[in-house]
Amino acid sequence: MIGRIVAALTGIGVVAGAGFLAIAWHPAIAPVAPPTAGSFDTASIERGRVLAAGGYCAECHTRRDGQQGAPLAGDYAMATPFGTIHSSNITPDPETGIGRWSLAAFTRAMRHGVSRDGANLFPAFPFDHFTHMTDGDIADVYAFLMTRPPVHAQKRENTVPFPANIRLFQGGWKLLFLHPGVYRPDPAHDAQWNRGAYLAEGLSHCGACHTPRNMLGAEKSDAAYDGAPVDNWIAPPLNATNPTPVTWTENEFFSYLRYGVAPLHGSAAGPMSPVVHGGLSEMPESDVRAIAVYLADLDHAASRQGGDSARLTAAMASSTRDLTGPQTDPDARLYAGACAACHANTGAQPVPGRPDLALNNALWLSEPTNLYQVVLRGIGTAEGQAGITMPSFYHSLTDADLARLAAYLRRTRTTLPPWTDLEKKAAAVRSTLPAPPVAASH
Structure with missing residues (x-):
């Protein structure tokens, strides 16, 4: 009896192994x-x-x-x-x-x-x-x-x-x-949406960075576009789970992907900068627009914009917080000295090229990674919006300074819980970056 069981299991193993080889082995061309x-x-x-x-x-x-x-x-x-x-x-x-x-x-x-x-x-x-x-x-x-x-x-x-x-x-x-096969248009959507889906899901493989992966390194199909860590940054969610207060609309996506800046969200930096300036900039404007249409549909922008006006007003009201009158908060003074000259907006909308931090993805993510990356690296002439740069604070702000700045912005510009271990995380991000040259003194 035992011999028959062993023989049967052996047979099953041989058949399974042969089947696996038939799938996994490929001849040379x-x-x-x-x-x-x-x-x-x-x-x-x-x-x-x-x-x-x-x-x-x-x-x-x-x-x-x-x-x-x-x-x-x-x-x-x-x-x-x-x-x-x-x-x-x-x-x-x-x-x-x-x-x-x-x-x-x-x-x-x-x-x-x-x-x-x-x-x-x-x-x-x-x-x-x-x-x-x-x-x-x-x-x-x-x-x-x-x-x-x-x-x-x-x-x-x-x-x-x-x-x-x-x-x-x-x-x-x-x-x-792996689910091989050419993209099949969805008859429930028009040609522009399908073109965007074809590009985003195929050629431009947006989910490769913006979808978390499982233990085997595959994208989690039940968490598509939920955001994921990539190259020591966080690729933010592209769907309705994106936590920023103002919706990523078709126009915001288009501006970001075409010109490197979304007026109500911020600039393309880090791994996204070459995607915009070295990749999508070469594609027809109609294709970039199609991707924007597809992504805006993924995040249900049309049904989520109802409260955007009020949230924008609230964000702009916080933009100049603690910048008038006596500043007793040392963290507010740090922000005023390092950031406010560019990021304090007094109008109803952010000034182009000066993203309002209360609207920016970096402050609303689960970790301060992207905030630290931008502050430490800066944004060069080849990144973000054409003609607009941000200096690196790598040498001028310590990890303790970064932690204070992150804590201040998180508590005054968002409605989310505070980040933890801020100084330790600042040191971790700094360790991934080469030290930029120190500016010569005059």
């Missing part, structure tokens, strides 16, 4: 001679350039951690809970890049997360989003990439430990979390 630039249609190359910008290819495939790499040559370090993964070289170099990849091999990578040699790719490459792109868009991106200057560049080794580094096991991840 034969290499091709690197195609010449002249073999691609110029219109396809140009469409691919725009699509590659909208998919942020260069952002994740160009090294920047202390050493500037060649565009698209890979080796960008992505810190994950499973170790550091370095992006691939996607220039047409025949040895270290994708120069010998056919369109079929490239399409398989985009749709199914499988390399030309048959190895499963880690989902740090967002093939779970790119799978929704059309064949034509994938072919155009391929045409663009294969006509870039080839760069011979080896990437560093990943630090993913055993057994997570076994590529075959990624087949199980895909079985659970």
Whole structure:
């Protein structure tokens, strides 16, 4: 009897193992001679350039951690809970890049997360989003990439430990979390909404940063766009759980994504800055508008704007709090000296380029991470709104100063509970940043 049970279990294991191999194992696709630039249609190359910008290819495939790499040559370090993964070289170099990849091999990578040699790719490459792109868009991106200057560049080794580094096991991840297939338009919505959904869910993979992930590194489908930590920042919620007092409307989303600043919410900084200025800025305005329409629908903006006017009035009333008369609160004096010159608004709306902190995402999130990042880093000329900068306070404010400032703003500009361990968290954020040069004295 025991022998029969063992035999049955063994048989089940063999069948299950064979089934898993059938899903997880993929054959190599034969290499091709690197195609010449002249073999691609110029219109396809140009469409691919725009699509590659909208998919942020260069952002994740160009090294920047202390050493500037060649565009698209890979080796960008992505810190994950499973170790550091370095992006691939996607220039047409025949040895270290994708120069010998056919369109079929490239399409398989985009749709199914499988390399030309048959190895499963880690989902740090967002093939779970790119799978929704059309064949034509994938072919155009391929045409663009294969006509870039080839760069011979080896990437560093990943630090993913055993057994997570076994590529075959990624087949199980895909079985659970990959839903391949081209985006299908939702007949309940118009063409503009569907275009925005196609871009946000596919090419531009917004959820890759703005959706929290489970223990296996997959996006939580029941918490789509609820916000998540990314690159030592917090990508805020893009849905109705966003805590800011004034609704993210279509126009606010559009202004932010197109110009790097939402008048009633703030500026694009940190990881979002290249998304706006290096990616979406290359796309047609109609596409950016379509994404804004889709996101505004996700956060139910149309049904949530009723109280915006009153909340805006309350926020503007708090903008100059503690700035008139004797200042007995030392934290208020700190704010007045460091921040008020730019962030105190006296009108009914914030002055363009001077976000009102009572409206800003950074003060309403569950942690002060983004507030600390902006104060310590500043906002450079290539970030946020064109022509507007914010100085770094890295050297002029201590961690204790940052903690006092954060506590003051949280209690006077929001209706939320106070943050905790503020000085410790300030030190933690500071430790992730290189010290900027000290300005020369005169």
